[in-house]
Every structure is written in C-alpha cells, then in structure tokens.
Amino acid sequence: MMMSPASTHTDIKRRSPLSEFRVALKMPVLCSSCAEKRAVLKRPKTAHSLCKECFFWAFEEEVHQTIVSAQLFKHGETVGIGASGGKDSTVLAHVMKVLNERYNYGLKLLLLSVDEGITGYRDDSLETVKRNQQQYELPLKIVSYEELYGWTMDAIVKQVGLKNNCTFCGVFRRQALDRGAMMLKVDKICTGHNADDVAETVLMNVLRGDIARLRRCTAISTASEGEGVVPRCKPLKYAYEKEIVLYAYFKKLDYFSTECIYSPNAYRGHARTFLKDLEAVRPSAIMDVIHSGENLSVREGVKMPVQGTCGRCGYISSQALCKSCVLLEGLNRGLPRLGIGKHHRLHEKILLQQPLTQEEERKLKAVDF
Amino acid sequence: MCQVDEEYNGQLEHRVTPRVSKKCVKCKENTAVLIIRAGDAFCRGCFKEYFIHKFRAMLGKNRVIFPGEKVILAVSGGPASSSMLSQVREGLSRDAPKKLRFVPGIIYIDEGGASGQSMEERERAVAQLESVFRATNYHYHIVHLEQVLSLPSSVLEAGSSATEKPQTGSSYKAAVDQFIQTKKNQHPDLSLENAQSHLSSLSMHEVENGVTSPITPEHTQALQKLFASVRTLTAKEDLLHTLRQHLILHTARTQGYTKVMMGDSCSRLAIKLLSNISLGRGASLATDTGFSDPRYGDVVIVRPMRDYSSKEIAYYNRMFDIPSVFIPGLDTKAQDKASIQHLTESFVTKLQTDFPSTVSTIYRIGTSEHHTCGTGTGWQQQLPELHQQHIIPPSVL
Numbered sequence: 183m184m185m186s187p188a189s190t191h192t193d194i195k196r197r198s199p200l201s202e203f204r205v206a207l208k209m210p211v212l213c214s215s216c217a218e219k220r221a222v223l224k225r226p227k228t229a230h231s232l233c234k235e236c237f238f239w240a241f242e243e244e245v246h247q248t249i250v251s252a253q254l255f256k257h258g259e260t261v262g263i264g265a266s267g268g269k270d271s272t273v274l275a276h277v278m279k280v281l282n283e284r285y286n287y288g289l290k291l292l293l294l295s296v297d298e299g300i301t302g303y304r305d306d307s308l309e310t311v312k313r314n315q316q317q318y319e320l321p322l323k324i325v326s327y328e329e330l331y332g333w334t335m336d337a338i339v340k341q342v343g344l345k346n347n348c349t350f351c352g353v354f355r356r357q358a359l360d361r362g363a364m365m366l367k368v369d370k371i372c373t374g375h376n377a378d379d380v381a382e383t384v385l386m387n388v389l390r391g392d393i394a395r396l397r398r399c400t401a402i403s404t405a406s407e408g409e410g411v412v413p414r415c416k417p418l419k420y421a422y423e424k425e426i427v428l429y430a431y432f433k434k435l436d437y438f439s440t441e442c443i444y445s446p447n448a449y450r451g452h453a454r455t456f457l458k459d460l461e462a463v464r465p466s467a468i469m470d471v472i473h474s475g476e477n478l479s480v481r482e483g484v485k486m487p488v489q490g491t492c493g494r495c496g497y498i499s500s501q502a503l504c505k506s507c508v509l510l511e512g513l514n515r516g517l518p519r520l521g522i523g524k525h526h527r528l529h530e531k532i533l534l535q536q537p538l539t540q541e542e543e544r545k546l547k548a549v550d551f
Numbered sequence: 552m553c554q555v556d557e558e559y560n561g562q563l564e565h566r567v568t569p570r571v572s573k574k575c576v577k578c579k580e581n582t583a584v585l586i587i588r589a590g591d592a593f594c595r596g597c598f599k600e601y602f603i604h605k606f607r608a609m610l611g612k613n614r615v616i617f618p619g620e621k622v623i624l625a626v627s628g629g630p631a632s633s634s635m636l637s638q639v640r641e642g643l644s645r646d647a648p649k650k651l652r653f654v655p656g657i658i659y660i661d662e663g664g665a666s667g668q669s670m671e672e673r674e675r676a677v678a679q680l681e682s683v684f685r686a687t688n689y690h691y692h693i694v695h696l697e698q699v700l701s702l703p704s705s706v707l708e709a710g711s712s713a714t715e716k717p718q719t720g721s722s723y724k725a726a727v728d729q730f731i732q733t734k735k736n737q738h739p740d741l742s743l744e745n746a747q748s749h750l751s752s753l754s755m756h757e758v759e760n761g762v763t764s765p766i767t768p769e770h771t772q773a774l775q776k777l778f779a780s781v782r783t784l785t786a787k788e789d790l791l792h793t794l795r796q797h798l799i800l801h802t803a804r805t806q807g808y809t810k811v812m813m814g815d816s817c818s819r820l821a822i823k824l825l826s827n828i829s830l831g832r833g834a835s836l837a838t839d840t841g842f843s844d845p846r847y848g849d850v851v852i853v854r855p856m857r858d859y860s861s862k863e864i865a866y867y868n869r870m871f872d873i874p875s876v877f878i879p880g881l882d883t884k885a886q887d888k889a890s891i892q893h894l895t896e897s898f899v900t901k902l903q904t905d906f907p908s909t910v911s912t913i914y915r916i917g918t919s920e921h922h923t924c925g926t927g928t929g930w931q932q933q934l935p936e937l938h939q940q941h942i943i944p945p946s947v948l
Binding site for chain 1 (some may be wrong): 917
C-alpha cells in the first residue's frame with residue numbers, strides 16, 4: 183500500500199539564507215543579532231544563532247521586560263530571592279542583581295533558603311547557597327523544617343512512604359518561605375520558576391482535573407492582600423529551562439545540579455516527559471501551553487475555593503485548617519494519610535481536639551509497601 | 552513407579568480451579584461477558600441497553616436537535632462514527648414513543664489525495680462505504696477533499712443563526728415551535744435566503760444521493776502540492792482538519808442541513824483537548840471539545856458520542872457486528888514524535904494503562920470550561936452578537 187512517509191522533521195526553523203550560504207562556503211556562522219562576532223550557540227527558544235554577549239543581553243532583556251510589563255516590583259521594596267542553590271535560583275539571583283543595578287529598580291535584595299532535611303541533596307545545595315551569598319554579596323537567611331515543624335523530609339518519607347511525600351515537602355516549603363520572609367520583613371518573594379515549570383504545572387493540573395489550580399497556576403504573581411501573606415512572583419516565567427542552563431554555563435555561575443532523590447516517583451514526572459517530547463517536536467510548545475493555560479476560563483457554577491484563615495495557626499487557608507496543620511497533625515499522630523485525599527469533615531474534629539474513631543484511624547495509617 | 556506404561560488412573564489429584572463467574576451488575580441474572588471499568592461487568596443484553604441509552608440520554612440532555620430538522624452525520628468509516636451511524640438508525644427506527652425525530656443525511660470525505668493513496672485504493676474504500684450507506688437508506692454525499700480548493704471564500708464567514716439558541720426546558724419548546732414556523736413559512740429569513748442562493752449559484756456540482764463530480768489527477772496534484780508546502784506533520788494534520796471542517800460545513804449549508812453530528816469519542820476528545828492545549832488553543836477548549844459548537848452560526852456541530860470511551864465502542868462494534876472500514880490517514884504508522892497530535896495520543900493511551908481515570912479526568916476539564924467573549928480575533932468576535940440575541944426571550948419575537 184503506497185503511503186507518503188510521515189514527516190519526521192521537527193518544527194525547528196532552518197537557518198536563514200545568509201547562514202546557509204556561509205555554512206555552504208565553510209565560513210563561520212555570524213551572530214544574527216550583531217553580525218560581527220561568531221555565533222557560539224543556538225537559542226532554544228527561537229533557534230537564532232547568537233554570540234555570547236548578544237545571548238546574555240537577550241536573556242536579561244526578556245526578564246527585564248517581564249518584570250516591567252507585569253509591574254512586579256516597586257521602587258524601594260525589599261525582595262527575598264528563594265534560593266535553593268540550583269540553576270534556576272542562582273541565575274535568578276544573578277539576573278536580579280544585574281538588572282537592579284542596570285535599570286535602577288532600587289530594590290534591596292536578599293537570599294532566602296529552605297532546608298528540608300534531605301541528606302545527600304539539600305545539605306550539599308545549601309553549601310552552594312552559602313557560596314552564592316559570598317559571590318553576590320547578598321544577605322542570607324536559612325529556615326529549616328526541623329526548627330519550624332520538628333520534622334525533616336527524611337523522617338517524613340520514613341513514615342509516609344515514597345509515593346505522596348512531594349505533597350508534604352511542597353506545602354511545608356511554601357509556609358517556610360513565608361515565615362522566613364516575615365522574619366526578615368521582606369515585601370515580596372521571587373522564585374526561580376521557569377517556563378518549563380509553569381507549563382508542566384498546567385499539564386499536570388489538566389491531567390489531575392484540578393480546575394481551581396488551573397486558573398491560578400499561570401499567574402505571574404500571587405495575591406497580595408491579607409495578614410501573614412507575602413506576595414510572590416516569578417520573574418523567570420517566560421525563560422526556557424534550556425536557556426537558563428546555557429546562561430549559567432556561559433557565565434560560569436556556581437550552582438548545584440542534582441535532582442532530589444525522591445523525585446523519580448512523582449506524578450509530575452509524566453507531565454515533564456510529555457513536555458520534553460513536545461519541545462523536541464516543536465520548541466514553541468512550551469510557550470503555547472502557558473498561553474493556553476492563561477486563556478482558560480471556567481464556567482459559572484463550578485465551585486471555586488474561597489480564601490480564609492486557618493483555625494489553628496492563622497495562616498491563609500481555604501478550609502478550616504490549613505494544609506500544613508493537617509499534615510503535621512497526621513505526622514504527629516502517626517496517621518500520615520491525613521493530608522492526602524479529602525477529609526474535610528475531620529478538620530473540625532482535629533480543631534476541637536476530639537479523638538478520631540477506630541474506622542477513621544485505620545484509613546489514615548500509612549499504606550504498606 | 553517409574554515404569555514406561557504406568558497407569559495412574561484414579562490416583563492423580565485433580566486440582567480444583569476456582570471459577571469466578573461474575574454476574575452482570577445490572578440484571579444480576581445473566582453471566583457477564585465484558586467489563587467496562589473496574590467493577591462494572593455487564594451481560595450482553597444489559598450492555599446493549601446501556602450503550603443505546605447513553606446515546607439517547609446525550610441527545611436528550613442537551614436539547615439542541617429539533618424534530619424534523621435536517622442533520623448530517625460526518626462518517627469517516629472508523630469505529631466511532633460507524634457506531635454513531637448505527638445508533639442513529641436504532642434511534643430512528645424504534646417504535647417506542649420516544650423515537651428520535653430528525654432527518655438524517657450522511658457525508659463521507661475522501662481524504663486519500665492528502666494521505667497519498669492511489670486512485671484504486673480510494674475507489675475501493677469508497678465502494679465499501681457506499682454499500683454500508685446504501686443499507687441505511689439515508690441520503691448520502693461522498694465528497695473528495697480536492698473539492699475544498701474550489702470552495703468560495705464565503706465558507707469562512709459564520710452565517711447568522713437562524714433560530715434562537717435554546718436555553719432549557721420551556722424555551723426549548725418555544726425554540727422548537729419557532730423552528731417549525733420557519734419551516735412552514737414559504738419565505739424564510741431574508742439573510743438566510745441570500746446566503747443560500749449566493750452559495751448555490753456558485754459552481755459546486757452535486758449529484759443527488761451520490762458521489763460528487765469525478766476529480767482529475769490535476770486536482771489531486773494541486774492538493775498534494777498544498778500539503779507538501781507544509782513542512783511539519785503537526786501543521787499538516789491541522790490543515791487537514793480545517794479543510795475537512797470547511798468541506799463538511801459547505802456541504803451542510805448548500806444541502807440545507809442545520810446540524811452536523813461528529814463521531815468523536817471520549818478518548819478522542821481527551822487527546823484533542825490535550826493536544827489543543829499544547830498547540831496554544833486553550834481559549835477555545837470548550838467549543839472544540841464540548842457537546843455543541845455554535846461558532847459557525849447557522850450550522851451547529853454536535854458530538855453525541857463524547858461520553859463513550861473507545862473501549863466501549865470497540866466492544867459494541869465487535870459484539871453487534873457494526874461494519875466499519877479502516878482507511879489510513881496522514882499519521883498512520885508514524886513515529887511517536889512525528890507530530891504533536893500523535894505524541895499526545897501515545898502519551899494519553901500509555902498513561903491510561905497506569906491511571907485508568909486519566910481520560911475521564913481530562914474530559915471533565917472540557918466540560919467545566921466555557922467560551923468567553925474575550926478580546927480575540929475571528930470567532931470570538933462573533934460571540935458578543937450571539938450573546939445579545941440571548942437577552943431577547945424567544946417568546947417576545
């Protein structure tokens with residue numbers, strides 16, 4: 183049966199005619215921006231061939247445009263940079279410092295780091311953050327789960343198992359960042375979430391059917407009202423992960439590049455693999471996913487969560503008890519599944535310190551692997 | 552012991568294998584013959600009932616089809632659209648009081664020119680399908696994709712909606728009454744008349760109940776040139792989909808059909824949803840995958856098969872001998888990463904094996920999204936107009 187072979191071309195643009203010409207003549211390809219220096223890399227986002235300086239300029243300029251058009255900062259604010267020692271936060275710290283000086287944002291920058299207590303991963307990356315503090319001359323504050331909650335991630339994983347532990351880590355980290363920010367009297371927190379992260383989150387929320395999160399996850403900054411809430415933003419929202427790696431490499435920045443040891447079992451891995459494949463087919467797919475996420479709109483009548491406060495700690499929450507209190511309660515009582523799944527009816531009981539029935543306790547114990 | 556012709560009669564134990572014969576969960580009498588989801592075992596009769604009921608319920612819940620209306624069924628020959636065809640036959644032929652009441656027609660688009668098939672293969676496929684269509688006794692149209700190149704550009708415009716969009720309950724009845732009134736009137740809507748006469752005056756030779764005018768190799772070459780100019784498979788599939796839509800729309804308009812029924816199943820729609828998100832089409836999610844797509848104005852696209860998973864359809868077709876024809880498309884036998892649509896399909900099907908609720912979860916996202924009249928181009932600009940028509944209740948007219 184005669185069939186035309188399916189095209190195996192990916193959507194990456196070809197070189198410009200001039201570059202093709204030069205390649206044919208075995209001449210070095212020039213930077214497509216300044217046309218003076220030789221091109222040393224091909225930008226993943228646009229497939230332009232650029233020299234080092236033009237690439238740095240393009241990358242920094244795009245972050246600057248993101249900050250300016252979304253009006254992320256005000257003159258004179260104190261901004262805490264969520265620093266984990268990884269490539270995203272290192273590049274974020276560097277670019278923020280550069281732009282702060284170049285464009286006179288007038289911001290007071292400092293580094294905020296969270297120690298989850300994962301041996302072999304976090305303790306090494308914290309050393310990197312301490313080095314960053316010296317290199318960028320920014321003040322540093324480290325908050326740890328141990329001092330805030332009395333639990334390290336290693337201890338949590340021992341109780342919970344390998345499957346739902348990312349929930350604990352993420353929820354606790356959010357609160358830890360806020361607590362740290364309040365201790366330092368910071369006006370805003372900025373995190374190193376890049377375009378790939380946001381796109382992955384959109385895809386993951388679609389796969390999990392989480393309408394509420396789907397609406398909020400593409401916002402570049404969170405809401406800024408309320409006590410005990412420090413607004414946070416993502417200046418690197420439109421920067422590709424590959425470009426961040428290239429930037430860090432060419433600028434010879436010091437960063438820690440190992441994956442969290444618990445990450446292979448996360449559901450997010452599926453969304454990540456899918457996104458990487460999409461990027462291989464069509465590099466603009468990452469921006470397309472973000473664009474789709476921004477333009478989704480929800481029908482009236484779909485129940486949306488309402489912001490309130492936690493009954494126990496006063497932190498913001500859409501339920502009677504905030505998620506960290508629920509998770510902590512579960513851990514302290516030896517019922518780790520208390521935070522996983524929907525147990526809204528039990529929140530009241532916990533708040534009033536009432537004992538749970540045998541049946542409920544049985545359901546909430548750890549699942550045996 | 553240990554001799555050659557040793558007889559062991561009566562000394563060997565027979566292991567009793569436990570037989571798990573499940574009973575149908577619905578009638579609890581007959582043995583189940585298939586399992587749809589974990590815990591849902593059906594016998595043959597109950598499954599047939601369940602399947603047919605779903606179709607009627609889908610049409611009944613979203614009441615957009617008026618009695619006596621002309622509805623065209625877009626049949627590609629694949630299992631889902633063939634199943635839809637058989638369901639429509641079931642529904643129209645029943646003597647039950649709640650018989651479906653509309654006038655069906657069938658359209659099949661021959662896409663062999665785009666996917667590189669030879670004329671003989673295409674004619675063979677068409678002949679197979681024609682025999683299926685003739686058995687139904689419905690009016691059918693077989694249109695070649697090459698004809699899209701000679702369509703007038705007016706096909707791109709959204710026609711004005713002939714009737715008010717029915718809301719619920721009583722206003723549906725009012726809408727039906729109005730529809731019947733319009734049909735009875737010898738002088739239909741002026742704008743509609745103009746549009747129709749304009750369209751039919753253009754060259755589009757249609758033979759009653761049959762194949763359209765035969766196409767020449769030049770036509771096929773022109774079509775292939777168009778597709779070859781598109782470099783990536785993703786864009787080719789997109790182009791094919793758009794051209795197919797236009798052709799179906801045009802045929803519906805010229806032949807006086809006001810509704811088009813597409814055979815997209817739940818699995819197909821979940822894949823379409825996810826690949827649309829990857830392509831940047833999040834804004835039109837609700838109408839691309841929802842039950843009804845009113846963006847074209849005078850012709851509304853409905854998807855009655857959207858609640859069926861491809862597993863259910865496959866089982867039904869097998870058990871009740873629904874004829875379907877496999878016709879290779881652009882992405883048949885393509886690698887996984889050849890196009891975004893194909894990649895999404897393999898991703899979703901793989902994930903479904905590990906997490907059986909994936910397809911239904913993705914599909915539910917589509918149902919809770921809705922189309923807004925945002926500041927957009929093209930289709931979105933039409934919507935404020937339609938929304939305004941909402942405000943005037945039908946009874947006032």
